Amino acid sequence: xxxxxxxxxxxxxxxxxxxxxxxxxxxALERHTHTQYLLHGDxxxxxxxxxxQPRLAGRVIVRHAPERVTMHDKPSQIVRRxxxxxxxxxxxxxxxxxxxxxxxxxxxxxxxxxxxxxxxTIEGIARPAIASIWPTMRGRTVVLDVGANVSxxxxxxxxxxxxxxxxxxxxxxLEKPIVGLLNVGSEEQKGNEPVRGAARILRDSRLPxxxxxxxxxNDITQGLVDVVVTDGFTGNIALKTAEGAAKLVGQxxxxxxxxxxxxxxGAMFARGALNALRRNLDPRASAGGIFLGLNGIVVKAHGxxxxxxxxxxLSMAIDMARADINARIAADRRKLxxxxxxxxxxxx
Amino acid sequence: xxxxxxxxxxxxxxxxxxxxxxxxxxxALERHTHTQYLLHGDxxxxxxxxxxQPRLAGRVIVRHAPERVTMHDKPSQIVRRxxxxxxxxxxxxxxxxxxxxxxxxxxxxxxxxxxxxxxxTIEGIARPAIASIWPTMRGRTVVLDVGANVSxxxxxxxxxxxxxxxxxxxxxxLEKPIVGLLNVGSEEQKGNEPVRGAARILRDSRLPxxxxxxxxxNDITQGLVDVVVTDGFTGNIALKTAEGAAKLVGQxxxxxxxxxxxxxxGAMFARGALNALRRNLDPRASAGGIFLGLNGIVVKAHGxxxxxxxxxxLSMAIDMARADINARIAADRRKLxxxxxxxxxxxx
Numbered sequence: 001x002x003x004x005x006x007x008x009x010x011x012x013x014x015x016x017x018x019x020x021x022x023x024x025x026x027x028a029l030e031r032h033t034h035t036q037y038l039l040h041g042d043x044x045x046x047x048x049x050x051x052x053q054p055r056l057a058g059r060v061i062v063r064h065a066p067e068r069v070t071m072h073d074k075p076s077q078i079v080r081r082x083x084x085x086x087x088x089x090x091x092x093x094x095x096x097x098x099x100x101x102x103x104x105x106x107x108x109x110x111x112x113x114x115x116x117x118x119x120x121t122i123e124g125i126a127r128p129a130i131a132s133i134w135p136t137m138r139g140r141t142v143v144l145d146v147g148a149n150v151s152x153x154x155x156x157x158x159x160x161x162x163x164x165x166x167x168x169x170x171x172x173x174l175e176k177p178i179v180g181l182l183n184v185g186s187e188e189q190k191g192n193e194p195v196r197g198a199a200r201i202l203r204d205s206r207l208p209x210x211x212x213x214x215x216x217x218n219d220i221t222q223g224l225v226d227v228v229v230t231d232g233f234t235g236n237i238a239l240k241t242a243e244g245a246a247k248l249v250g251q252x253x254x255x256x257x258x259x260x261x262x263x264x265x266g267a268m269f270a271r272g273a274l275n276a277l278r279r280n281l282d283p284r285a286s287a288g289g290i291f292l293g294l295n296g297i298v299v300k301a302h303g304x305x306x307x308x309x310x311x312x313x314l315s316m317a318i319d320m321a322r323a324d325i326n327a328r329i330a331a332d333r334r335k336l337x338x339x340x341x342x343x344x345x346x347x348x
Numbered sequence: 349x350x351x352x353x354x355x356x357x358x359x360x361x362x363x364x365x366x367x368x369x370x371x372x373x374x375x376a377l378e379r380h381t382h383t384q385y386l387l388h389g390d391x392x393x394x395x396x397x398x399x400x401q402p403r404l405a406g407r408v409i410v411r412h413a414p415e416r417v418t419m420h421d422k423p424s425q426i427v428r429r430x431x432x433x434x435x436x437x438x439x440x441x442x443x444x445x446x447x448x449x450x451x452x453x454x455x456x457x458x459x460x461x462x463x464x465x466x467x468x469t470i471e472g473i474a475r476p477a478i479a480s481i482w483p484t485m486r487g488r489t490v491v492l493d494v495g496a497n498v499s500x501x502x503x504x505x506x507x508x509x510x511x512x513x514x515x516x517x518x519x520x521x522l523e524k525p526i527v528g529l530l531n532v533g534s535e536e537q538k539g540n541e542p543v544r545g546a547a548r549i550l551r552d553s554r555l556p557x558x559x560x561x562x563x564x565x566n567d568i569t570q571g572l573v574d575v576v577v578t579d580g581f582t583g584n585i586a587l588k589t590a591e592g593a594a595k596l597v598g599q600x601x602x603x604x605x606x607x608x609x610x611x612x613x614g615a616m617f618a619r620g621a622l623n624a625l626r627r628n629l630d631p632r633a634s635a636g637g638i639f640l641g642l643n644g645i646v647v648k649a650h651g652x653x654x655x656x657x658x659x660x661x662l663s664m665a666i667d668m669a670r671a672d673i674n675a676r677i678a679a680d681r682r683k684l685x686x687x688x689x690x691x692x693x694x695x696x
Binding site for chain 1: 537540568595607608613625
């Protein structure tokens with residue numbers, strides 16, 4: 001019954017090199033049957049890695065790409081002359097219909113620029129967004145945009161709400177995800193023009209979205225809503241600031257425990273609990289960034305990820321491909337345009 | 349030698365009522381000699397509280413105010429007809445030169461609106477900002493604006509840099525504070541127009557400010573720079589998101605420790621260390637919000653603060669009043685206007 005899925009992988013993307021990609025494939029094949037993989041990168045490097053893993057035989061095809069995108073490449077420079085890179089070619093397989101989804105741990109800005117150029121946005125969606133999954137007191141919350149754009153209009157924020165809601169529905173398995181708009185206060189008159197305009201549209205439109213209203217920064221980790229919508233400037237800074245704050249608490253905790261004998265004894269006893277805490281906050285669990293709004297599914301693993309993190313990104317990509325999230329986004333987006341909606345109704 | 353300072357206090361501001369203000373005064377008088385206090389609020393409430401504390405006799409004067417600002421009041425509505433409130437009158441004493449500084453734990457939006465209306469901004473400064481002190485791996489970092497405005501132009505961000513630098517110099521005792529602009533990346537081409545414009549001005553002007561360049565969200569808590577400049581929308585969300593993330597880690601830690609016997613034993617041994625961690629992250633240590641850019645010093649204690657937090661806000665206010673921070677802000681601001689600077693040079 002399960003449809004065979006093809007995952008296209010930029011194997012040269014992350015800081016750790018293609019070795020972790022191959023190990024991640026072993027993990028992914030344990031969890032996901034009915035999947036095959038197109039591995040883009042330097043044949044001379046990839047072939048020996050695969051030869052050492054006979055369990056991957058018959059599931060993985062290597063596509064040689066002579067070049068690679070580095071972390072220092074600027075999107076504006078590489079995007080037009082990067083057609084020989086493993087990243088470009090990995091995306092091209094999705095564009096050509098050869099693969100259902102593409103995963104890369106490479107340069108985020110270049111991955112977005114190349115994806116946008118090749119895949120284009122879903123009809124009606126002006127800009128793609130990068131979504132991120134946060135651990136919260138109640139489970140997980142999707143936050144977007146965390147960095148595809150440096151600003152957003154009211155209409156673009158509404159698009160992000162549609163995209164985030166579809167993602168939370170399809171991948172986090174929430175029947176009716178609750179959507180909030182990130183703002184400096186929860187009262188109606190608060191905030192800048194884009195967020196107030198987006199709130200008006202979300203309240204008044206015929207979109208089938210459960211809109212909570214405004215949420216504040218501290219509401220994200222409390223899990224007040226399932227989807228938090230913001231512009232890419234604020235969202236990127238909020239994400240990195242939260243990571244920094246969590247890291248600071250961890251560092252303080254370590255320092256406080258090491259400072260005294262009692263602290264060190266306590267840490268010994270509590271080692272299991274402290275390890276559980278570390279797992280809970282492990283950024284590898286978040287699968288990196290999910291690109292939404294494109295005609296094709298693109299998942300960005302953390303640049304510094306290891307095989308566990310890359311396997312998580314593969315799982316996320318496979319879940320998204322199976323969920324057909326883009327159909328929901330396109331359908332919701334059409335509901336924003338009354339004319340288009342009536343046309344649609346007349347056709348069915 | 350030490351000049352006598354007068355602190356004007358809105359005694360009716362915080363959630364906890366005026367009781368904590370009186371206890372905070374006892375703490376403040378232990379640390380700060382040569383200070384006296386004007387207490388604005390309901391005489392019938394304040395007089396008995398003071399009568400019970402004979403150590404405050406001769407240091408505190410009560411000024412009756414028949415009304416008070418509540419947390420539900422809207423700035424736009426209360427600001428013109430709130431002249432009988434304890435908050436308005438506390439600010440008016442600074443305006444009249446009767447007091448050097450005003451402290452309130454009341455409604456932030458109303459406190460800013462009333463302060464702006466009565467005190468106006470320093471010459472050359474278009475907008476005031478709210479600064480917040482964050483604990484970091486290296487000490488403390490000033491972040492501003494955390495909510496006075498919902499947007500900022502490049503020029504306003506530069507003003508915030510001047511204000512934050514003067515504050516860090518005067519109150520955090522840093523000879524040459526390092527200033528960074530909060531952005532979505534550290535490379536020069538990153539970000540929106542205001543941050544890129546502000547970076548150009550800070551690099552090219554004759555301002556005597558040590559400008560680091562762009563910093564990212566996670567750099568704040570690592571203490572990469574002493575002053576982090578951002579617009580009030582992003583800054584407010586970053587602040588609350590960081591508080592939420594730190595709280596989440598604390599909640600995870602508590603859950604992890606309680607879940608197993610070993611965890612509970614470990615927590616017993618590590619109690620001292622865990623309490624030290626809690627103190628390090630205590631928001632009461634941050635003194636709330638500091639209003640910068642006004643012709644007068646205004647400190648906002650946390651609305652939910654207790655006597656320890658309010659005493660911290662009093663200490664901060666007294667330190668600021670002694671440091672004459674506004675003279676430095678005005679002098680730096682004049683350096684941005686070449687004509688004004690030459691005029692200034694001709695006069696001296």
